[in-house]
Amino acid sequence: MAHTGTSARREFLAGCRDEAPLLLGVAPFGMIYGIAALAAGVPAWLAQLASAIVFAGAAQLVIVQMLAAGAGFIPIALTSGLLNLRHVLYSASMAEYVRHLPRRWRLLLAYVLTDEAYAVAVLRYQQRHAAAADHAEHTNATADLRHWYFLGAGFTLWAGWQLSTAAGLLFGTTIPPEWELDFAVPLTFIALLTLLLRERAGQAAALVAGLGALAFAALPYKLGLVAAIVLGLAAGAWTVRRLEQAR
Template identity: 45%
Template structure:
């Protein structure tokens, strides 16, 4: 094996390794998704296809609920689009590190981009080294998350009819805990802390807004608060102007 191939393999395996602690958070959600899909009216094949082609836990849950309620397709598409708008922020953050790649790389990396993969990948890209193969790290993380999610969703579908009232088990606590664990390492400055606290408070205040619009509003509130805190921090005191 030549040196470039060896380094790429190292990056790939490092991406898988660093994502392993986050894989457990997908277990309850994948299982519950499978259980709900089995009773929502979707066929087994359609539920598997949704998991494989959509690959977005929150959107899949929302879509399953709307399908069960016989919601028009246009509303389902719009709602899931709104929920996933946060991925535009992820993409904008990673683009400076990936813009040099050809489309055959950027398209699959965009499809496989999840919250967990973004969290570990952005740390890798921010490290000050000259490695030209950091995108292989993201690929490793993406593959680990994708295979993990498909496995638990498929298992949930197989056992769906045998899991009584899966939502009442309280397993959904794993996902918030996972997200908190991903966010904490980024809270290193006061503006970021303000951003996180405002977004968290806004998410609680907007919880009852339909179609999960509260997620978008909370993200915007956090961004505005963080930017405002950054500007106040950078501004000189009034007496020094």
């Protein structure tokens, strides 16, 4: 029992460690959200509560920007829903790795399943999944503690997002405009792309998403990007299944 506890703690800390570098891009992103929320007239307490409950950076930023522009409830709901559609495919991709866990664990991991946490956790599962195929005795639910790694990655991102949101709310008005923190948004996703391109599934997803973005660039309301995301994630999930069938 003590050995299992030690191993779980080791997995959790490994997830925290591997997620930490991504906070370099997430921290300015969270500050931008906090600043934008105040500019849109959102009370500081509500903006911070949204970060804790909604925990969806891109959607939160778009919501406050649309509020500032005077958009109505329905356009805001539709836009944020489309942006978060990719999380359904993240869930489908991770389902096979966590379906053996109790419901409370699946709900907790679903809450912390974000772009950055997915990018780190899925690599851990894929790398060790191949090794476990040759050592079947290590694949039972008792020995498989990778959900602790997943939790560590997700918790690190969650904590970083809360702190960066608070920093934006507290100090946003004192940050010089010439700092241009907007660079954090593309920087964050470039870092994710670098991680995911290590695996064939990530390469397939990037290729299909890139082609989709070009093919659907003319769609209104930037729906071409949403279509590209869906196509890319579907290609990645299909590649994972094909690779597993080939083993």
